[in-house]
Structure formats: C-alpha cells, structure tokens
Amino acid sequence: MSVIKNVQPLSAESLFDLLKKELSDYINAALDANLSIDYAHVADVINISFPEIIEGNVFTLIVSDEEIEIVNHAGEADYNTALLEQHLTEFLAQKAG
Numbered sequence: 001m002s003v004i005k006n007v008q009p010l011s012a013e014s015l016f017d018l019l020k021k022e023l024s025d026y027i028n029a030a031l032d033a034n035l036s037i038d039y040a041h042v043a044d045v046i047n048i049s050f051p052e053i054i055e056g057n058v059f060t061l062i063v064s065d066e067e068i069e070i071v072n073h074a075g076e077a078d079y080n081t082a083l084l085e086q087h088l089t090e091f092l093a094q095k096a097g
Contacts, residue, residue, distance in 0.1 A: 002070040002085065004092045012063040016041040018095055019048070023088070030087045048088070053079050059088060068092055 010018070016039065024037045040047040046061040054074050058081060062069040070089060074081045 001072070002089050004068045004070070004089065004096050006063070006065060006067050006096045008096050009065045010063065010068070010096050012041065012044045012046060012061075015061070015063055015068070015095070016046050019046065022095075023048075023091055026091050027084065027087050030090075031083070050079075050084065054081070059085065061092075068096055 020039055024035070027037070028034055035050055036052055038049045038051055040049075040057075044063045046063065047057045048059040048061070049057050056073070058072070058074045060071040060073065062071070070085065070092070072081055072085050
C-alpha cells in the first residue's frame with residue numbers, strides 16, 4: 001500500500017477522468033509498451049486493471065481530500081506489478097502534488 005498526499009486536492013471524479021485521459025500514455029511511454037488499461041469508479045474508489053497481462057483488478061485507489069491510497073491486489077505473482085505501481089505512484093504524485 002502506498003499513500004500520496006492529495007495537495008490539489010483532486011476529487012475521485014476528476015482523478016478518474018485524468019486517469020482515463022493520461023495514465024495509459026504515461027505508463028506506455030515509461031515502459032515502451034502498448035498496454036491497455038481498464039478503469040472502474042464508484043464513489044471514492046477507483047479500480048485499475050491491465051486485462052492483457054493480469055487477470056482481475058490490480059490496483060485500487062481510495063481518494064480523500066487529504067490523500068490517495070494505492071492498494072496493490074496482484075503482488076508480484078503474475079507480472080512485475082511493483083514497476084506498474086512505481087509509475088502509477090509517480091503519475092499521481094505529479095497530478096496531486
């Protein structure tokens with residue numbers, strides 16, 4: 001689990017829109033890849049999955065006015081999710097900080 005301070009602060013709705021528009025390009029550029037990313041949003045929770053490489057939900061973001069909590073559900077079992085989490089964390093730090 002990682003926590004990012006939500007300095008802006010970004011609401012869950014605005015973060016969801018930002019993720020849909022920019023995260024895929026950010027991660028694919030960082031990894032020199034072409035991964036598809038799926039998102040789901042309910043209230044203050046955003047789920048992120050990478051259906052081509054990992055089955056099911058990989059990350060859950062819990063958004064509050066003070067912070068964005070990142071929960072990694074996949075661990076290291078199927079893919080190097082630590083690298084995906086690193087890039088997700090960097091992206092969120094840029095946008096929320």
